[in-house]
Amino acid sequence: MVQQMEGAKMLIICCFLLSNIRTASTRDTIGLGQSIRDGETLVSANESFELGFFSPGKSKSRYLGIWYKKIANGTVTWVANRDAPLPDRSGVLSISSQGNGTLILLNSTNGIVWSFNAARTAQNPVALLLESGNFVVKSGNDNDSDNFLWQSFDYPTHVLLPGMKLGVNLVTGLKRFMSSWKSADDPAQDNYIYEVDPRGVPQAVFRKGSKIKFRAGPWNGLHWTGTPQLQPNPVYTFEYVSNENEVFYRFNLIKSSVLTMMVINPQGEPQRLTWMEQTQKWAPFMPFSGLILDQCDNYALCGAYAICNMNSNSARCECLEGFVPKSPSEWDLLDTSDGCIRRTQLDCEHGDGFLKRESVKLPDTSFSRVDKNISILACKELCSKNCSCTAYANADVRGGGSGCLLWFHDLIDMKVLSEGGQDLYIRMATSELDNFERTKRRKKKKVVIIIICALLATGVILIGGFMYMRKKKRRDQGNTVGSSELDYIDRGNRKENMELPMFDWNTIADATDNFSWKNKLGEGGFGPVYRVEGQEIAVKRLSKSSGQGVEEFKNEVLLIAKLQHRNLVRLLDVTRTKFLDWSKRCQIIEGIARGLLYLHQDSRLRIIHRDLKASNVLLDNDMNPKISDFGMARAFGVDQTEANTDRVVGTYGYMSPEYAIDGLFSVKSDVFSFGVLAWRLWTEDRSLELIDKSLDGSYSLSEALRCIQVGLLCVQQRPEDRPNMSSVVLMLSGERSLPQPKQPGFFTERNLPESESSSSKRKLPLSNEITISLIEGR
Template sequence: MAGSCTILIIFSFLFSTVTTATTVNTITPGQSIRDGESTVVSRGQAFELGFFTPGKSRNRYVGIWYKKLSGKVSDRTVIWVANRDTPLSDSSGVLTITQKGFLVLLNSTNGTVWSSTVSKIANNPVAELLESGNLVVKVAKKDDNADNFLWQSFDYPGDNLLPGMKLGVNLVTGLNRYMSSWRGTDDPAHGDFKYMIDPHGVPQLVLTKGNTIQFRAGSWNGLRWTGVPQLRENPVYRFEFVLNQNEVFYRFNVTNSSVPSRMVLSPSGVTGRLTWIDRSQSWQPFSRFSGLTLDQCDNYALCGAYASCNINMNTPSCECLEGFKPKFPDEWSNLDWSNGCVRRTELDCKNGDGFLKHKGAKLPDTRSSRINKNISLLECEKLCSKDCSCTAYANSDIRGSGCLLWFDELVDIRALTENQQDLYVRMAASELASIERRRQSRKKKLVIIIVTSILLAMAMGVLILGWILYLRKKKLKNQGKGNEEMDLPIFDWATIANATCNFSNNNKLGEGGFGPVYKVTLLICK
């Protein structure tokens, strides 16, 4: 019996040493993180790196999750995964760092499952998980200058974008930092959707499914993406957009670092911003926008070229820009707008074209556009006029500066009711004259309608006022009659008998249907 207890105690000790994980702050050559034995924790313990199994999956992955917000293992909020497309089938994984600074994930046969890259060879490399959630490889332990990192996980986002992470392209090295969805809630492999900045032409934010654009947030207008009016200053986070010769990127930072906030891209392509609420111990949406879930007009190029989508219109939602007509009227009438619209009058650049102003627009796709931040709107118009291939222009900054020029068909326009921006579309001079005549005609009709409506309203007002005065006068008259009746004197029986000499026949005047009638005398009766 005693021997059995000893065996049980020894077994329990062995089990506890295997299942209880130790934590470290960094990984250096010669150290390793083994599945189930150890993890890496940031200095302030905000984040943790280790092995995990997502949901109902049986595969093992190396990932980073919020440590302080994690209750049960199944509730972990994983924000980055190393071996997304190469999972481990068992718990034999080992993460280590080489003498040259490569992070390497090995399986049970010491085969490389995943490895990082380095910008240069390091002599004394160290891997550290920063309090921001960024896993970095650097030369010295205390060197936190991002420019000196040999490698960092922030350069390879997953389905989450954390404060301080860049979403964009390094135009020198070609490094493209974009969000990519999981294949499923239990599978972190690269899914169908990407949320990224397209650097072609004038950079813009897009959501793609495969190689197809699903939603276009648009170019940056100085304050926000032109197609996302919901993005505005708020007390939770601050955002910035940078475009120069070296890079283009968007990022945000929280105003209060104690309130976790992140952007996430779901397996179905829905993007949203989540904020941690301590009271409910859960992530709550701060804002939500995507090309698949907002409304019909968010579907990329729904109306085709030279057409605008207006969700506030009754069906159909698409209409050709003024001066254009449906390319295929039969398709258009059947609510197939994909082929868009064509000009009613072809351009005649040599003899002079003009521009038609469209108010309150989500600016068109800018992949075939150019930008000049240093000229005015008037100079922008002149620049577009001189180039016969220029189809439209607008201020690049919604506050009234800079120049944005288009050199192709205008696609993916929609009407906006807030954060409006004006678009100037090139038109033939004869078409502009025709449009002006139609507008003047509509204005005259509108004036006639308004004047007629005002006169009718005034006439109705006079009639109603007259009717009210008549009813009031009638009511007052009826009230006057009632008051006169109430003012008749009332006498008691003795007074009446005395005034008629006790109903003497000498005072009787006659009789009617209601009885005898007596005269009243003020003299003393005899």
């Protein structure tokens, strides 16, 4: 089950605050024969970290540790003697006089409580606390990290700091992993472990004892396959290395001013936290706050050859196509742990085939093999020739995919992903593939089509389609593609949906050339969108892996049907950028502004779009902009100016800080999305670098700078500083001088209302089903 964070448990115990610390020095180094005693500390050069003795929580025992110095009461990031506490304040840390650079921690009887032995003799060894929070032993002035005799970063405890490696040194056997404290009062190593498992193809796993609780999966070039929420962000980058010497993952800071870390608290809840300067508290980092997001993240929940799919906040197990429940009676009782078995046995001697399953979290790779240098076609041939090979996939998803990942065991721990999933090619008997194709052709499907005629005055029509089928008995799940799909739109609600016309499946399939990729316009939260040949009609098809559903679709239809504007709701091919001269680009910018102004002020409903971004602004044949995708939009009352929500939806990077963090949205939220641009180039007087080089100087310099300045005014930190859309329209079209923009708001820097409770905690589920818990300490 998903780990739920209760307020009583989350009084920042994952940060493990210090008590009873006395600071007596500001040095950062101890040399040969020198020491520090309880009450003395080492402080890094810029005073970011401090090392000394502390007592956690209510404990009277003393420990040697490292903590953030500039944070009130400190936040412990590393503990030396976590399993060997000192009973009193007699502890002494020193470098052994033997000359090999050994650190030793002594008690009142000079007994060794904790130590390490250097692999080689050092010349003039010194111990230094670095600004990164790393405590190292090195030879004299040798600052090469590869030559360190020892470093605390090699022995993480409950925290992973920027620059720390999580992985295995395959030469020395050193394992770097995170492990929880036993309690807020006891930093001894407990059962919860987060590590990189090097078996087969390396993958990140979270376990309790020897039992895997969650598997993040192998690295696919961008992220762990099971954590697509790890997206590029302005704070840190990811790094993954796998070679003959070592395997490791780490994150590195882009903005050194941000304090962020990954932590496992004693309840076994791994989180990524960021320090909020305004509130002086740690808060979950958006959008990736934790590992385990839903029930489907529980390891091997559905057993072998089954896949987990979240639906209506509950997990649903389905057999893969061509497989049936191993124990049908238990499966009917919702006990799916036995998984599924093949309906038709393989016949490798006479040739098997492969069935493609899209958008999945790849199976457990403990018994897998990888070849990084071959194509997917060569991968298929390699798997075909090996009768033990059960599936294959790309090892790296970047640049259209490369490399070969092969499975040689039962396929377990798979999950349907709404975004960031991969294609998996599953070995299957040829006869089963033939049956599968016949079933697809024979199956009668219907589509509910909603025609939104009011979208455009220019005649572009959007057709949103939802497939639905009759439910099958649960024991039949997995026998045919789509047999577990739900009847997404209740027939009894058709009147509510404006007496929608019905089109059969064949009509829509024919119109889109069977949903050919050639007719694919793009893909959004609902799923792919296709054009109809010869007509300005788009068909939106719900993806089975979509995180959205009926409510968002109905919301889009019911709102947009009531709105008419030339700039409200075809993707522009790269080859057509030559048509986008400066004049046309200005018209596009102004058109978007006027479309938003209509939503905010001139329509009969006041609409907050909440997901305005570049991919939701489409262009018609005449390059007129059309604001699209109103599934997340909210209607306001006549006198309503702002609202608060517990469900933050939208796209990371386009959301205003007050909305992303606090769920507070208004017309100024859309204004922020409209103005997202680069602040750094502006402050460095390099604004013109923002302008597309294809314009080749054929633009008005003053107009370009005006557009940039207006954009920056729209992303100012405080909502009240941002202009409304009527002012934006005037700014873009006028000649009057503009005010200087203030610094934009970032998600790590937002103003909280003063009335906000200091002990409150809210859960903010994102549109991609990520739940964010804001932690407020007492």
